[in-house]
Amino acid sequence: MSDISMQNSEQWLQNLLLLMGLSTQVRANLETTQASEQDTPTGENYWLTIDQTNLTSEQIRVLIGAGGSVLDSIQYLANSILNLNQPEDNHTAYTVELNGYRVRREAEIRTLAETAAAEVRFSGREVELQSLSATERRQIHTLLQDCPDLETFSRGKEPHRHLVVRQAVTP
Numbered sequence: 001m002s003d004i005s006m007q008n009s010e011q012w013l014q015n016l017l018l019l020m021g022l023s024t025q026v027r028a029n030l031e032t033t034q035a036s037e038q039d040t041p042t043g044e045n046y047w048l049t050i051d052q053t054n055l056t057s058e059q060i061r062v063l064i065g066a067g068g069s070v071l072d073s074i075q076y077l078a079n080s081i082l083n084l085n086q087p088e089d090n091h092t093a094y095t096v097e098l099n100g101y102r103v104r105r106e107a108e109i110r111t112l113a114e115t116a117a118a119e120v121r122f123s124g125r126e127v128e129l130q131s132l133s134a135t136e137r138r139q140i141h142t143l144l145q146d147c148p149d150l151e152t153f154s155r156g157k158e159p160h161r162h163l164v165v166r167q168a169v170t171p
Helices: 003-019 057-064 066-082 101-123 134-144
Strands: 026-030 045-050 093-098 127-129 150-155 162-167
Touching (some): 003 026, 003 045, 057 066, 057 093, 101 127, 101 134, 101 162, 134 150, 134 162
């Protein structure tokens, strides 16, 4: 991503927040670890971090939303709008961060995946993980994909879709 594109993504999110009545800064950084929520093998991953300095705790709570729902929606908009007219193989993935929510939630998801894997291995029974967003389900699929003894899949329909972890079925 060029410096101009990075500035455009920062400016876009600042403008969106301004339309919401929130005057704050946004900082874009290239994500260099595998901590990203989205797999973009050929594109880049950027974190758009909202500066919380001038936000009240209530504004932060509302911007994150229940279970990260508002932050997820803003992130969806960023990924959709900022990648318009870009070749699909050159899409940039944007993760919107506020108040450390994404980092904390990723650690929770990792622990949830590890706990589910251990339970399946111990009991031999499948484990259903509910109350996860599509992004969080994708994270767990990715985290457990390198475990040959386990398989993951989603069951049900939104908004009642959940992730299942079970022992791999061998023919």
